[in-house]
Amino acid sequence: MALFGQTFITGVLMGGIYAIIAIGMTLVMGVMKIINLAHGALMMVGMYICLVLFEHAGLHPYVALIPTMIALFIIGYLLQKYSIGRVSGVETIIPESQVLLTLALGLAITEVIRVIFTSNYQIIHPALTGEYWHLAGMTIEIPYLIGFVIATIFVALLHFFLARTDLGQSVIATSQDKDAAVYMGINAERITNFTFGLGTALAAAGGVILMPLFYLYPHVWHPYLMKAFVITILGGMGSTVGALSGGLILGLAESFGSTYWGPQWGEVIGFIIFLLILLFLPGGLKRIIGR
Amino acid sequence: MLKVNNIDVYYADVQALWDVSIEVKQGEIVSLVGANGAGKTTLLNTIAGLLHPTKGNIEFLEHDLTVKPNHRRAALGIAHIPEGRRLFPEMTVKQNLVMGSMSREAKAKREESMDWVFSLFPVLKERTWQAAGTLSGGEAQMLAIGRGLMARPRLVMMDEPSLGLAPNLVEDVMKITKEVNSQGITVLLVEQNIMHALRVCNRAYVLETGRVTLEGPGEELLTNARIKEAYMGI
Amino acid sequence: MKKGLLSILVVCVVALLAIPACAPAKPSPAKPSVEPIKVGMNFSLTGSKAKFGEMNMNSATLAFSDFGIDRINDRPVKITEEDNRSEPATAKSAEEKLATANKVDLIIGGYSSSCTEPMTSAAEDLGIPHIIVTGSKDAITGKPLEWVFSGPRVPASHYGDAMWEFIDEVIIPGGVKKVALLYEMTDWGTSSAKSLRPKLEERGLEIVYDSKYNSEATDFKPMLSKVKAADPDMVIPVSYLTDAGLLVRQATGLELDILAWIGQAGGYTMPEFAELAGKDANLIFSTTNWNPKAAWEGTLNGIKWSGKKYSDEYVEKYDTEPDYHGAQGYAAGQIAVDALLRAAEAGNTINRESIRDALDNTDLTTVMGVIKHHKWTDEMGHHYYHQGLPPTYVIQWQDMAQEVVWPEDAASVDYIFPAPLLEQ
Structure with missing residues (x-):
């Protein structure tokens, strides 16, 4: 029973953190209709900014979260405005030139970070790292729990923002019909830039949450990009509830898979889910849960 | 109010409008009629800013529209109700209406405008929380018009509002058009259903292959022999 | 005054630029252009295993500079690096590129076993001597290979x-x-x-x-x-x-x-x-397989070395402590230097064949201990070819x-x- 409980808790906590990383991608995908392959690399940039803030300004990652998110919002906004956005609508040989551009950006960003910080693993030990709660034979790593709480708060705030504010509704409207949004007087370009910035900031928040738990190196983002991608497909484009439930499902699937099926299968299960969703539920969970 | 002066418009290399001039005066309903591909939608899209004239200019209430970015036109008081309605399908009726009132002035009057739209289209009120994608054709058209009205426009451009609607609903749409106009809003109407378009309007322009070939009061054109022959098969 | 300084500066710059341009004009004996001795490095410099690949390569490169062989027999020694991105397919193509496009005489490389295996099979096919650094899967040297040498690596079952x-x-x-x-x-x-x-x-x-x-x-x-x-x-x-x-x-x-x-x-x-x-x-x-506290030391090309000295030097240069992956890289460098020197000493032209023959006869104390490329069989009956056995x-x-x-x-x-x- 303790094993089941441990597996469940591990899955839920991890799933919450996956969700915040994925939600940025799902937003951008909703508005721009492209997979942003630079998403993971931008998350990694946020982690390095957090590292610098910790090492040079002594800010705990949970404090550094806010300045890091602001920095990444600005980086995302400018990147979209001056780079990815420019390719939009331009006729090229390859129809998905924006996707390729985001891939190139992701790789370039990684190399720049590698040149600045080397590929050495960077590890920080802020307060609470390695602290545990023991509960009925189960163990909860406290930074996981805090990370999960932060992630769910952000997901809830985002949900509220999208559903209840004019700006949020403009993001949704743009993602559903860009031209119609322009007829409504919405500056769709600016909304797209804003969404990209917001998505990037949320990815950075996900990265920062991971800082007290893991280690950092320039390629750290690879598995998270894939997971975000899976969750985006699983949850459906542009859906916050979808991303949260997708994150939880993936976290739980990985956790139960590695406990009961063998640890080498944990990650495989994510991709099996991905395939099943594409084959049998192409609209994602959004189709089931409404919005 | 709106003056289109001698514009030429191209789609890539193909010229779609040739030296087109029209004028819409305050309080009028003006119809643009013509066959499929005559350039009616092109003209609306150019006024909406989706296309740019290579020659000529467009004036709206002393503003030169050709130099304004397209998302600014809503704030100037032009509402575009596009062909195919272009609702936000996964947003509710209410959210769609809210999206219609994003300019600063419209935002201030949002509650009031919504009551007004609901009084014009009571059925929308019943559907407040329903996703726009689940509305029937007629309801969807009402929502599209309602959403346009939420901007508190001075000029409403309607592109084929009766397209795909059952005949009795087409009558309703024309009634609505009159009603909107009676609220002091100028209407520029594009319609393939020429009988309806001419009957409802004050004046009309006939477009043929990208050129204005006829203009005049609606009733007058209704009796025009050439119109009868070309469009009504009489 | 300022103008004066500026013009002096301009003259200096022009003079500096002109020097290399003048150089070929100097009368010099018509030297036959010498092909450098080319050493290829095939490592994971990016990708998930970059950390180890970098340490492997930095150390191997360090050995070349430590033992002062920038020329042998009047031929300069040139090192060419290839990044295999920690991917087996890239590792193979990097090996092929080094062998055929860059025409190197010797390749050092291999961190992860999954990259080392395709590398060494490519080396064998193309007939180019290859020194394995880390890749430790037993089977890599479990078959007789003519061109592949595995001195510093320890087979996994002997870790x-x-x-x-x-x-x-x-x-x-x-x-x-x-x-x-x-x-x-x-x-x-x-x-x-x-x-x-x-x-x-x-x-x-x-x-x-x-x-x-x-x-x-x-x-x-x-x-x-x-x-x-x-x-x-x-x-x-x-x-x-x-x-x-x-x-x-x-x-x-x-x-x-x-x-x-x-x-x-x-x-x-x-x-x-x-x-x-x-x-x-x-x-x-x-x-x-290694620790700087292990007491290996010796002399190579007349230059004294020790495990401790290597470790200190590495820390100074790369600001991080080397572990056995570094020592394996360094040892691979030592083995390569030794083989090149012996190939030259024997009066041979330095080419792939003479380097291979020299590696066949390696008997050298390195930072990893005494290395011989010989054939042996362990107590489980596994055969190893061209394989050393550094102590653990x-x-x-x-x-x-x-x-x-x-x-x-x-x-x-x-x-x-x-x-x-x-x-x-």
């Missing part, structure tokens, strides 16, 4: 030679009966586990948990919960670096109650392990530092056993 002695003399008498075996799922982990199992069983140790895992995972708690439920006395993990740190940290968090955690080198011997695992690193054992050690983390604890005569401090994860 633990010192450890088995330690287990027999300390661990089993100390009351350990049940063992959990965890290993990362690439070639290295699986081939290590395969050779660990019979050796554990023949000692009467019961394997109560046995599973592979993905080293790139971030949360091992599901697996560790099962380990805990199996209640072992000892954990033997085969891990890379990040998984090593996380495993120890998360196992400590789960209050896994054991007498010893004996890592199979890999991540457990890297300085970063202590950073990753923090205080939880304390008392963790690991086998290791057991280290224990004590006060955040690695100390050699076995063999006893080489120990830098006494071992601490039992060695539980939890701070008592």
